[in-house]
Amino acid sequence: MIEAEQSFGYRTVAALLDMDKNTVQRVFQLKGWQVRTRALGQRPRVEAKVSRAQKPDQRWATETDLCRAWGGKDGWLSLALGIACSTRQLLGWHLSRTGKASMASAALEQALITRFGTP
Structure with missing residues (x-):
């Protein structure tokens, strides 16, 4: 066999x-x-490399788990932030009752409007 x-x-x-x-x-x-066969011991750790944006608007990031606030009758609210990585400037934010991915995209959309204006 x-x-x-x-x-x-x-x-x-x-x-x-x-x-x-x-x-x-x-x-x-x-x-x-x-x-x-199973590997003995632990896996080697991945080497952390420094990653920095050299110029403004080269890289942006969103943060959603940073802050949860009590909204009274609405319950817990989640805050999503859109941040420029080079200058660490807050470009956009969105407060929502749900912590979904659409909340992060709304924060990035507001950041785009803040930085470049509406089309």
Whole structure:
């Protein structure tokens, strides 16, 4: 069966043979048929690189989890901010009852209008 279908793993073979999957996995390990092994230890950390915008309007960012305010009868309100990364200037904001992606896009839309005006 292994030679006929080399892509079968131990779970598939165990199901086809109606055997315990742990027994089949042990046989796979002893025969050297199990290719993928678990990595020992932790994965290496990704090296953090400095990322800076050199000029104004080169990169903008939105922040939505920064502030949650109590709106009285409306409940909790979420604030989305549109920020220029080079100058850290607040360009646009949007206050909403829901914390959806449309809230961040509304903040960016207001930032575009603030920076470049309406068409």
